[in-house]
Amino acid sequence: MRTETPVTIRLKDYKQPDYWIRHAELTIRIFDHFTQVESHLTIEQNGTGHLPPLVLDGVEQDIKEIELDGELVENFSYENDRLTVQPVKSHFVFKAVTHINPNENTSLEGLYKSGTMYCTQCEAEGFRKITFYLDRPDVMATFTTRLEADKALYPVLLSNGNPIDQGDLGDNRHFAVWDDPFVKPAYLFAAVAGDLARQDDTFVTQSGREVSLRIFAEHHNAHKTQFALESLKRSMKWDEERFGREYDLDIFMIVASDFFNMGAMENKGLNIFNSAAVLASEETSSDDRFDRIEAIVAHEYFHNWSGNRVTCRDWFQLSLKEGFTVYRDAEFTSDMHDRTVKRIKDVMFLKNHQFPEDGGPSAHPVQPQEYIEINNFYTVTVYEKGAEVVGMLHTLVGDKLFRKGSDLYFERFDGMAVTTDDFVACMTEVSGQDFTQFKRWYTQAGTPTVRVTEHYDAENQQYKLAFQQHCKPTPGQTEKLPFVIPVRMALLNSEGQDMPITCDGEFNEQTQVLTLRETTTEVVFSNVSEKPVASLFRDFSAPVRVHFEQSQEDRLLLALRDGNAFNRFDAVQNIYLKEMLALLNQPEQGVSEVIDQIVKASIEDADLSNAMKSVMLTLPSYQLLMDNVDVVDPQRLIAARETLKKHLAVQFAEQWAAMTQSLASADDYQFNAEEAGRRELQGLALSYWVNSGSDDALSYAEALYRAAHNQTDRLNGLRAVLESDETERQQALLGHFYRHWHNDTQMIETWLSMQATADGVTVEQLHSLMEHEAFDIKNPNKVRSVVGGFAMNFKSFHDEQGAGYQFVADMIVKLNAINPQIAARFVKVLESWRKFTPMRSEQMQAALTSILAASDLSPDVLELTQKALA
Template sequence: MSNVQTTYLKDYKAPEFGIKNCDLVFELFEDYTQVTNMMSIVKVDKNSKNIVLNSVDLELTELYLNDLKLKDTRYIIDKETLTVLDVPDDFKLIIINKIYPHLNSELDGLYKSGDIFCTQNEPEGFRRITPYLDRPDVMAVFKTTLVANREKYPILLSNGNTASSFKLDDGRHGITWDDPHPKPAYLFALVAGDLGVVKDTFKTASAKIVRLNIYTDKGNESKCKHAMKSLKEAMLWDEEKYGREYDLTLYNIVAVDSFNMGAMENKGLNIFNSAYVLADEDTATDANFMGIQSVIAHEYFHNWTGNRITCRDWFQLTLKEGLTVFRDQCFSADLNSKEVQRIEDVKALRERQFVEDASPTAHPIQPNSYMAINNFYTATVYEKGAEIIRMIHTLLGEENYRKATDLYFESFDGQAVRTDDFLWAMSKASGVDLKAFETWYHQSGTPKLHVEERYENGEYKLTLTQKVPNAVDGSEQKPYYYPLKIALLSDNGKEILAETLIVSKDKEEFVYKLKSKPVLSINRDFSAPVIVEQKENNYPFLMKFDKNSFVKYESTQSFGVLTIESIMEGKVVDEEYIKSFESLLNTDIDLSYKALLLELPTVSTLMQRQTEVDFELIYEAKEKLELHIATKFQDKLLDIYKKYHKPTCKDIDAKSIGERSIKNRCLKLLSALKNDEVIELANNQYNESITMTDRAVALDILENISPAFAEIAQADFYKKYKDDTLVMNKYFSILAASHREGTLDRVMALQNDNAYNELVPNLVRSLIGVFARNYKHFHAKDGYGYKFVVDKIIDIDKINPQMASGLAGAFKIYEKMNIENKKAMKTELDRVVSTQSISKNVYEIVSKIIKI
């Protein structure tokens, strides 16, 4: 793979040609699709003689320049381009080509998901449909005609509004779609199938009626209610918070099973992974409902932050994704619990992005280069990107932020722009100089903030020292500029002051005149995505008194981490931590928030703090603490469980979700006892509860503590849901995440299960992907977990390189592993890079991990 080309941001060149209009005709047949592409093209750079179109795996049939059919001496076809020679300044190009969607297992371009034709064109899928200038800074007005068998494909959808329809004598029919808004090719979409639909309308702020449709497999219509409700809530929220009104009279969503991503914001026709549309209480967990609400909103919000204003090039990806993630996080916080939402957002960031930032695949939110752009749809670009927007919001304040986003929309509507343009709007409208803040866009790694406190003679001195990691190439990086929310508390827990500091130097001091030494509450609301290192800490005090919900949670987690680490060193369980945990058990607060406070630190959190990772040691210590807590507080945990266990409640309001959260947290803590009483509770919960939330938790507990009861419950679960792919994802995930002996053997056997299909990304993620995150068995010292996953990476890469590179990400912690595991990892990763046919997607990830 030494011939893999790298694309660099510094080499960006503006397009030499522009496309004014693109009229497409798709004639859809079972064994092929014929695409007729009619483009009006204008030469931007008058010195350009030839137009080079992106074209991958296309079978060219005919080519016309201004109605003149071209001979093969006038064009050149190679592996990834179609070059038309000696073109005039203004011309029309007609290209007719064939593609084979039913053979497209990469799910990129036009493919079939079951019996449904659908597309995924971000970032570079359109070139697999027809030759085109497939780059985000080339924007054209599209008109699309779809022609297919009207009995098998009665629903024909594309971007924009319907313009006309017709029937043909051969049993086929067609519909023409007209999208008035210029867009890049990555936002093009089509869908054809025999689908059920749920319809509704939304009245915009200007009294325009927008027709809303959610399409899905017939029989699933009843599972679309929550998605439709979420869509309408998102439309209203965007009008109220950002002044953004929807700009078409039609908004369509289609749910498909086979999809590489979560969803795609194609203009007016969002295509969704069905996992983020379909839900009812019998088949979806509370987390699924929250996820649907978030992703539905995310894709809708892209209409302005991604579609109306798009990226100049793919290095600017965080321009739309970081901003839109921030928007969907705020939406979810406004509709639900702000405290819980913020903690969940930070948990996700630390579990995924912090690990990425500490690995050889670390990169800035605006990368400098890539081999395969699909590899940069990462937690860094998305979640860290959102944190950077959140810091801008903090620096500007709500009022100035709104002025700045208004200016951004007014200045760049209909354009493909850069992150610099967004920062310009933020600074221009607010008067806040963000020049120093640009470092966040160009540096990688998670900065640390070392905190020292001193109190002498009525003076409290807070010294903050930035510890900025080197870049992946070893080069030094600059200190960051960011807001840091703090408070100083008196010895009775009262706030003496609360303010936002600006951290901007390697080292700086903040001095306060006080009558006594305060207790520091730092990085409130997680105001900056940094790791705080404190010489002193008073976690029990903050757990008890701090009014900031995030710092209270953070203190609980930090104290738990220190307690487990002391157990890893051979010490007894810290009884002060146990007393603090008991006070949380007795606290009367929001139940969803309380459930988070009672959660022990994850294995991932503990792993990130180790210089050399040994998962066996981590699991042993954590399990010891779990057993200690379960034993000491058995009666209290049982009381809470019984009080809130309501097996016939299926409501998804905040109160019901909170009750399920707290009682399931207590049941999980009790499961460390592995006694008959807990097994009976879990078994009864599985059999009596009517929500998937309760059944999935019970099934997971039984799997880990009672093989006999688990086998019976799993057989029942399988029989009931074997034909429901979304529920089977949960089934495979529970088994792949199991801590019981023999998990790898069972995972390998499940590949032959009738409900499993390696062509469906969700199923691969739920079985192979979840196993690769099962630290206990994936990282087993015998190395068999590594061998299995590498075998799957090599196999799946032949089918779907994007899925394979995602699995390869499980090896990102290679550098931090102990010598024995590292050696086993290296042996397997060497096999990947020595595979001659390996894709550039996989090669890029693995070559960075082992530093080729």
């Protein structure tokens, strides 16, 4: 635990280091109770003249020896996680021999024990927990790594690059040496030692090189690696075809770890994955899990170029690699499956998670300007909003120029650490467009609101749209300048068909994109023979909130006939949302007929795929509802949403029953867009059918669970039962689930999550769950399953006594001493306390205050809690 006063790091203070590390030669000797790390760093001064002290980062290092050019150094200082020595030459070799204790490293940063294996996690600043180093992304070196360990316990020894030597050492120990010829920052270093099963495959690149593909997992999980291998090969092929990026090493490896703070890590040539993000089988993995695994495998592979070959100059540029790579993996998934459904789900995730972050106390730009703990900036703003910014660049320059710009970026900056400005400059160079104003998307926090008004002049056949953009103040930014906002659009006639567009605005006829640059923009459309219906921000062309008071008739036309499937979905969601807001204010008025009309149309539309029907028939989340009210009263929100859901369940009970049964299939499991869409729609229909109060629905749900030959069907049945009041049936199925799958880690995580997210779960039940043998507070996945699952359980988390708030606060304090990074993630579920009714606001504030009162808070938790209360 760090004890010094946290220091604020600011982008404006960036300067290059005094020294560069050109090569790192590491020897990692693993023993039962400690690990010895010997490092030889080839270092040179950055510049000439007076030699400044060499200051290296190092956390929890037990120093055994320090040398400079072979001479023992006794005059050094080591305090506040910094080692300071005085070089006497501008080029020298620094040697350190230290002991570390990975067995007790519960932070899961640096080198640590994951079950029976050792592995590393060095992003963002974990390498300093392995040895002394200039642990910053702009210091790039080649690495040679030698691992030594017990041969029986750890027969597999891995690191970055290519294997160059291996052998026995005596005393039942052995070694392996790996060499990575590509320069990289320390955050991309990786090492693994364990008794692991290996599955092999190969991939032949477009230039004809054969690459060895290897996935490692513990032996009991060896049967779950095939899907990840297939996903990896699809990713490699796609990146060659779409971005012209070929893999560079002879080997690409993935290792599955049960203890991992994040989803996965793109270490050069040796990706380390959270087991939940790489291991899959139809028996234990749902469609959502398969979809997530495919996307994460692709994401980490794509980092080989957008993150590894070209990396970040400093951590303020984190979105340079993450935003760009999220954009790339989204495009990959869109090409592999259903592009519209993928876009819808990505936008819903953004609205449910990033929009609230933009509106809260931890709002920050895509390129943050300062931080105390960098781990706190691995956020949906940096990742998902960053991807939207890249997407807008693509929208503005078009397909061909975007590819040309990305090619230029990779070629010009290969082997370098650069900035978002460098990326945007490449797009400027190939397109000739000036993106100076556009870069405000990187530097200004907050979600802009675009207010739209319309006027139709029938006599002159002119239609006018006025756009006014505004972005609310965010912490540290009270005044916002106007953004560049691309509006992909169409004007629809009364039949829902696109009308030709002639206007006086900055409109691209080929892409159908209108670009807004000013606070207020008025656009006049000519030769408009009838009053049109404006279909704006098609495919969510910009991450903005839109206020456009269209008539009920216009909204209904968009919901029923818009040729852009995303905007048709969006119109339906807006109608649902308006209905719930009306029920919130006037619950006695009942549900309007327009709801039945659009639901009936969606059910009966034979042209809609099952996946599209599913998203069209899904009600907006509680988070989206919260985002559209000024003061949150949870009980009223629950009542409004439940009223609408119950109405649809009862009103269309026969249709839900027929749909559920017609979508059943006894065929072998396949993961593809069509089959996943069928199962998703069946699960939704079954949920509505159960909520109609039908005993037959509950019997069907239990039968679906018990007869399921894949995880998606099993969970569809179990979730439906958990939505009912049938406690005895629920406990019987949960007991059956545990008895059959208690030896499978991923299934146990699911079992924990299902209970934490079930309607009506209490804090007492959560405590009981955490005392169960299946729970391990040191395992991030199990903590997320219980604490994270409960925090997302709107009904139970917001209980009237405030017990849910204090439970999360107490868990944050407890986890702070074990794994600060995981603890800090849960602070955000309390940070919107100001938006709630007075009683709940006080309860949440008190919970946050209790965190701040705890002793020895990590910088991770301290920073976010202080922001939440500021």
